[in-house]
Amino acid sequence: xxxxxxxxxxxxxxxxxxxxxxxxxxxxxxxxxxxxxxxxxxxxxxxxxxxxxxxxxxxxxxxxxxxxxxxxxxxxxxxxxxxxxxxxxxxxxxxxxxxxxxxxxxxxxxxxxxxxxxxxxxxxxxxxxxxxxxxxxxxxxxxxxxxxxxxxxxxxxxxxxxxxxxxxxxxxxxxxxxxxxxxxxxxxxxxxxxxxxxxxxxxxxxxxxxxxxxxxxxxxxxxxxxxxxxxxxxxxxxxxxxxxxxxxxxxxxxxxxxxxxxxxxxxxxxxxxxxxxxxxxxxxxxxxxxxxxxxxxxxxxxxxxxxxxxxxxxxxxxxxxxxxxxxxxxxxxxxxxxxxxxxxxxxxxxxxxxxxxxxxxxxxxxxxxxxxxxxxxxxxxx
Numbered sequence: 001x002x003x004x005x006x007x008x009x010x011x012x013x014x015x016x017x018x019x020x021x022x023x024x025x026x027x028x029x030x031x032x033x034x035x036x037x038x039x040x041x042x043x044x045x046x047x048x049x050x051x052x053x054x055x056x057x058x059x060x061x062x063x064x065x066x067x068x069x070x071x072x073x074x075x076x077x078x079x080x081x082x083x084x085x086x087x088x089x090x091x092x093x094x095x096x097x098x099x100x101x102x103x104x105x106x107x108x109x110x111x112x113x114x115x116x117x118x119x120x121x122x123x124x125x126x127x128x129x130x131x132x133x134x135x136x137x138x139x140x141x142x143x144x145x146x147x148x149x150x151x152x153x154x155x156x157x158x159x160x161x162x163x164x165x166x167x168x169x170x171x172x173x174x175x176x177x178x179x180x181x182x183x184x185x186x187x188x189x190x191x192x193x194x195x196x197x198x199x200x201x202x203x204x205x206x207x208x209x210x211x212x213x214x215x216x217x218x219x220x221x222x223x224x225x226x227x228x229x230x231x232x233x234x235x236x237x238x239x240x241x242x243x244x245x246x247x248x249x250x251x252x253x254x255x256x257x258x259x260x261x262x263x264x265x266x267x268x269x270x271x272x273x274x275x276x277x278x279x280x281x282x283x284x285x286x287x288x289x290x291x292x293x294x295x296x297x298x299x300x301x302x303x304x305x306x307x308x309x310x311x312x313x314x315x316x317x318x319x320x321x322x323x324x325x326x327x328x329x330x331x332x333x334x335x336x337x338x339x340x341x342x343x344x345x346x347x348x349x350x351x352x353x354x355x356x357x358x359x360x361x362x363x364x365x366x367x368x369x370x371x372x373x374x375x376x377x378x379x380x381x382x
Contacts, residue, residue, distance in 0.1 A: 003056060006049065010060065010282075013039060014274035018200060033133060034158055036274045040281025041151070049282065057279055064276035065141050066226060066242065070219040070250030071269030072134060074259050076360055088354035091311075091320045091328040092361065098310040099129040099303075099332070100373060106303050107377045113295045119381055120145045121153060121296075123374025125303050128157060130369060131362030132335025137276055139370040142243040147283040152293045156300040161334055164304060168326055169345040176322040180315060183323035185350055200271075203264050211262045218259065219269075222249045240371060247367055304333065327351040331359030 017035040020027035027035060043049065103122040111118035120143045127135030133154070140150045202208055226249070229241035253259050308329060315325045323346055330342045339355035 007056075007060070009043070010275055010278050013278055014271055017274060018271075022199075032274055033277055036277040037151070037155070037158075037281045040278045040283075044282035057283055061276055061279045062141060062239075062242075063223065064272045064279065065137050066223040066246050067216070067219050068134065068269040068272035068276065069138060069243075069247050070222045070253065071215060071265045071272070072363065073247065073250035074215055074218075074254055074262060074265040076251065076254040076260070076364070087320050087324055088328060088351075088358055090318060091315060091324050092332060092358040094314040094318065094320075095307075095311050095328055095332045096130050096362075096365070096369070098307045098314065099126055100369065102303055102307045102310060103373060104377065105306075106299065107381070109302075110295070110299050111381065114149075114299065117146055117149055119374050119378040121149065121299070122377050123370040123372075124150070124153060125300075125370075126373050127366040127370035128153075129304065129307055129333045130366035131332065131359065131364075133277075134273060134335065134363055135366035135370060137273065137280070138243050138247070138367045139374070140280075142240045142367075142371055143374055144239055147280055149296070151281055152296040153300060156293065156297040157304075159297070160301050160304050164308070165330070165334065165342070168330065168342060172326060173322055173346055176312065176325060179312060180322040180325060181319060183321040183348060183351070185348075200264070200267050203267065208263050212264055212268060215259065215262045215265050216268065218253065219250075222246055222253070225249060243367065244371070247364070251364060308333075323348050323351050324354065327355035328358050331355045332362045335359055335362075 014032065014036060017027075017032040017039070020035060021030070021032040022028065030038075103125045106125070107118055107122040110121075114121060120140070123143060124136050124139045124145065127139040136150075136154060136157075139145075203212070223246060226242040226246040229245060230238040232238070233241055311329055312325060326346065327339060327342060331339055339359060343351050343355065
């Protein structure tokens with residue numbers, strides 16, 4: 001009975017988190033993801049969970065992230081990438097190059113303090129700072145990262161990224177304009193409507209709900225296909241193969257217009273991300289989290305700060321404007337949902353589409369790059 005109640009909690013609490021994030025000013029600042037993390041940590045550390053839940057939690061975690069990825073990828077229009085402004089793609093490429101360099105250096109600098117799973121963290125940071133939490137969760141699942149270490153990394157990132165975003169929304173543009181050229185608006189630029197990534201309004205309307213259930217069914221089929229890897233490979237390898245196969249199939253499906261045009265697939269995928277966050281955080285040992293968090297906080301802070309500075313230095317060399325650097329940096333480090341907010345703070349609507357598309361590119365490539373670098377570093381560290 002207790003297990004059934006817990007599963008219902010995992011499945012339904014995200015509804016509460018989404019509602020609070022829309023209706024309460026404080027919760028809106030925190031966001032649904034953070035609310036789920038806090039709730040999960042509380043539930044996992046007040047001795048209300050049944051013993052030996054790992055056999056149920058681990059599969060639920062894998063299912064949640066595996067259903068989320070295809071749903072989020074379905075809305076990608078790959079053909080639009082070729083029409084993206086050249087400097088936006090270049091700037092994002094420099095962002096990716098910067099995090100690959102910094103993550104590699106960080107591995108050798110911090111492995112003495114962090115321990116044997118530092119190679120996993122380095123790969124996770126590549127995913128996190130090319131596409132956000134979605135990639136972080138996917139890579140952590142594929143590499144079977146210790147959940148307490150994962151929570152420490154994500155919790156630290158939430159705090160550091162909040163300070164980073166506050167800097168960009170206040171004085172960041174003025175500071176960067178001392179080193180980078182100003183943005184030059186296009187003469188024939190069209191207004192871009194801000195996408196509301198967090199709104200679930202109208203999701204139960206028949207015209208939206210029925211196609212969305214079809215998309216969910218397709219996501220389930222993709223998950224089953226990826227799960228077949230467990231019949232072929234050993235468990236550790238199977239996790240990696242499953243995540244990469246699921247991501248690839250989700251991207252391929254986005255080339256089909258009928259699938260790509262289904263409304264609110266991102267929102268449904270994000271709901272499964274909230275379930276994933278709730279499950280993962282409820283597995284964290286708070287005592288170990290407190291003892292681990294300080295060095296991880298330093299690790300995350302150094303990674304984000306040095307990556308941003310290196311991105312700016314490279315952008316100065318290639319003469320990329322300040323607004324483009326800011327929006328592609330946010331798209332990579334924090335994910336597309338925050339792009340419209342930053343564009344609004346910069347009073348520049350023209351960069352919204354560039355930010356969203358480069359952020360989606362980050363979703364696509366981040367998992368592959370992160371896992372690849374992680375295994376390279378593991379080989380170098382042995």
